[in-house]
Amino acid sequence: MSRVRTAEELRTSLGQLRRQCGRSVRDVARKGGIGQGTTTNLVSGSTTPTRKSVAGFLTGCGLSPAHQRPWLEAYDRIYPDRHRAGSSPAPVMGRWLMRKGGGADARGYFSSRGRGHRGDVGQADMFRGRAEAIAAVRAWLSADEQPQRPLVITGQPGAGKSAVLARVVIELENEQCGPGAAINAQGATFADILDAVTAGVGLPARSTADTLFEYLRADQDIRLLLFVDGLDEVATADLQGGKGLDSTPWAFAGRTAPT
Structure with missing residues (x-):
């Protein structure tokens, strides 16, 4: 994930992750605690995602908090302003x-x-x-x-x-x-x-x-x-x-x- 530097690269990587884990959009959304529309937008939309939605997507794909870290670090590189603006901790998905x-x-x-x-x-x-x-x-x-x-x-x-x-x-x-x-x-x-x-x-x-x-x-x-x-x-x-x-x-x- 250290090579991911743009929003398009992040969307592409998230799409590849979902296909690799073999879960449908519905399953990823349900297991990650996010909406199906949000799940779809993360891999194909043009809107700026939130850090919480990316974390939810990763949880829905079966990644542990430790394995999510490089993905979220990539998000922070791509959207530094949104990362600094967050004042509250994200909910722990699946807990x-x-x-x-x-x-x-x-x-x-x-x-x-x-x-x-x-x-x-x-x-x-x-x-x-x-x-x-x-x-x-x-x-x-x-x-x-x-x-x-x-x-x-x-x-x-x-x-x-x-x-x-x-x-x-x-x-x-x-x-x-x-x-x-x-x-x-x-x-x-x-x-x-x-x-x-x-x-x-x-x-x-x-x-x-x-x-x-x-x-x-x-x-x-x-x-x-x-x-x-x-x-x-x-x-x-x-x-x-x-x-x-x-x-x-x-x-x-x-x-x-x-x-």
């Missing part, structure tokens, strides 16, 4: 944050439920069935045009809503699709959920909601997969039902539907 109230880690919660266990223990995969529900959630997440509303998983207590949501989360993480954030909302506050979302997109800790939405509007390449379990059990009343997250693509499991 997931799993949080609960107070900012505590919730990986054990989602991992165990996604494997068919009710407690935060147990590594054996006991999950069975629910293939149709899982396929429906995944199809919604991978749609070319995202609806401007959340996907809601509803059902009676004990029906397995949390298990379905958690199963999709661990499948996507294992497939390196992301970035994503999974939140156990029981007892969580608005600040807890906001912190998880801002961390997921690479913003500094304690960023405000206004900062988050301005950041998302300014960079259309960002696509964070957001899962919230038990939103009907949050501690903050003004967050119940999904209020305040209506412009963010997310999936919700609970007994009440967002209004």
